[in-house]
Amino acid sequence: MGLADLIYATERPEKVTLYFKQGSSDKVYQAQLIAEQDMQRAEVRWTVRAAYGRRGSSMRHISKLQGDTIYYTEAKAVYDKLVQSKLRKGYSPGPGGTPFNATKLHADYAAVFDSVNRPEPTGWLPQLLNQVTLEEAHGIYRGNEGNILLQTKWDGERRAVMCNVVGRTTMHVKIIGANRKGLEVPLTDAVRGTIDKLCMATTQILILDTEDMGDYLVIFDVLKYGREDLTRLPYRERVIYLRAISEALSEMNTPFLMVDMPFKPLSFVEFCGYIEDAKERNEEGVVIRVGSTEYLPGKPNTGGGLYKLKFKESATCRVEFIHPTKSSVGLELFDEVKQQWVSVGNTTIYPNNTFPDADDIIEVEYLYAYPGGSLYQPVFKGPRPDIDEDAAVLSQLKYKKDS
Template identity: 35%
Template sequence: MNTKRTFIYSDDKSEKFWTIDIAETSYTVTFGKTGTNGQTQTKEFADEPTCTKAVNKLIAEKTKKGYVETSGEGDIIPATQPAQPKEAPKPKAKKEKKVEPDATAPSSQTSERQSTTLYFRLGSSDKVYQAELIPATDGSGYLVNAAWGRRGSTLQTGCKTPNPLPLDKAQAIYNKLISEKTAKGYSPGDDGALFVDTDNANRVSGLLPQLLNVIDEELLEQLIADPLYCAQPKHDGERRMIKESQTGVNRKGLTVALPEHLVETFSKHIHGIADLDGEMEGDLYTTFDILSLNGVSLREQPYSDRLDTLYKHVTPTDTFALIETAFTAEEKRNLYERLKAENQEGIVFKRLDAPYTHGRPNSGGPQLKYKFCASATVYVIAQNEGKRSVQMGINEEDGACRSVGSVTIPVNYNIPEVGQIIEVRYLYAYPQGSLYQPIYCGVRPDMDKEDCSVSQLKYKKSL
């Protein structure tokens, strides 16, 4: 008789499943991220005792790593129960579960809903973790969802229950999440940024950002001297547009959640209903352009007029800033020298008579940037086992993946998953080789794999 056992693992970084289907002299394991088909491996043995011993060893290894066994319906099996393959015949349990009246009918407690927001601060680490227990929409049980990440950034989200569970089982998982986080130093508090969700999350907003091309040092000097261009600091954050003073929009043009305190700030300190363009850096939002005001589009106006409107209709606060702008050659030179001395990311030049045009020109354009150090958007191709580092990949011109070495992940960051897009700074790149002295800057949920092009690399100059 075959026996199938299922285990799940959840933490801030991943949600995985692991199942083992046990026959008399063989077993088949299936594993992978929750929601995928996973990978399958089968192993044969000479006799049943040898197979049983191997199975028990595997299960012990998984539970030691934090995997929790579930029934075929997703229910958590207490760890104190005996865990012998032949003592838990799943076909019978599944049959009994199927005829229970509350397994297919809405629960009398479907109004039960709980949520908790926890915060963690230590040194440069500033994180938020949100958990919620909600009824499934079809009334078949309850789900536990979670969201986590650096405070002020777009949070990663996930479901901790692959299938709807009875209330007591879902409650146990919810309580366990809160207990684990508080044990790691997370605590509730009113000083953190709660996120305001949107029913239109990840939908097309109608807004798209204007993107900048990089310039070299020769053009930098020309723009400093050119009276048609102003200069502004290049912020090292996440691009975020604001639609109608209340909804966040990422660089892909999709609506995203915003920190609650910013939504309140916008309602109080934007004098009118506006579409803005700016940058999120933790709890701080810096706006550098206004695209519409009270339903009237300003995109065709020259940037100098849009900047005047921005300064007249926005009142800055501690968390809502107006971009610093230099106009004369002397002001631009001073700004450049100061930003470079402060080890900032770079400086931006914008043509004062230009309208707002979304997208990135093939070359040039009315808005340009000069970087003091090189940075690259890459994707994770592997996690280095036993180390806090990942291997990076980038797209060649023909679309093929090229490895550009490894980068260490600081302890105040979660180790990114394979396939995630990340940002790194580096001194230079070796032709057809690795990035030299890369520094991890964080995950870029607003970027796609197509953005990870080899064309962005800065190579070491030949002597």
């Protein structure tokens, strides 16, 4: 009896190749729903396999199902969920890698694609920060004395806000939020209402770079004010527009939008004092800006004039498993040397947090890591739907100094 004889007429293997091309990212993700024959039991085991990586480079291969016998319906559900999650993150079935927003698709994938709430690309991409040590931060100040601006490193999700007053007879404000990948995401009604008033009270056209803290947004940069594109201005000049936003919000007296006005240290003592004050406030870290820096999307390989000094270590991890009896999940990271996923411990999910699913990408705060072992004192910070699993790598960990 062959494999074809064991498969019901309604059961069929599936596969799809998805692409993501945006900024410096050019990635491929392949998913397969596969039937395998168990020769001893004379039955079929369905499984889901995936491979991903940069286009043209070696792919990482993973299996999404474990166990002796997996029925088609179970494997199909895992496969569909996997494809949907990639489409929501902006992957596309077209090799051009344009973030997915097509309506006419290959019949094999139409049912899966049509069930996705498809995000639209906005055209915005964030300027990213390079992480530095305290010693490196001191060097940055000394090399740019008099041209340094400091802000808090906020512990939320990156969010751009684009608003524009449209209409001639009946004017209204069109508001769009964008995540770290530049894909459209919703904003709360309270935030949208406040942005509506801000846009009407100022210039009627705004693009703001913010951090979404859940109930409110923190604005730390202004990229467009009226019809003027500010991205080619040095940050010290964009601060003028940031101050105008701050003054408008102070008159509105709203809790849903706030501005993080940068601090300019006049001496090395003031520079160090700002960092120590942020530590005492238990902030995540400090953002260090060279005042002459323009707004360029992506992260430079070195330097770039925009840095983050973090006081607490955090890691982007993939959920390995859900504990069957405890409110916790297993964590895993991809070892780029051995080309395999490795366990790095467990973390508790408290009742006030959204419980993640297996294979979800989450952020975990920790004190340090043991080489070849687990994270020490991991704390679940939240899901990271805006980040792919290729960020969950072992090389990101910071190890105990005396290890």
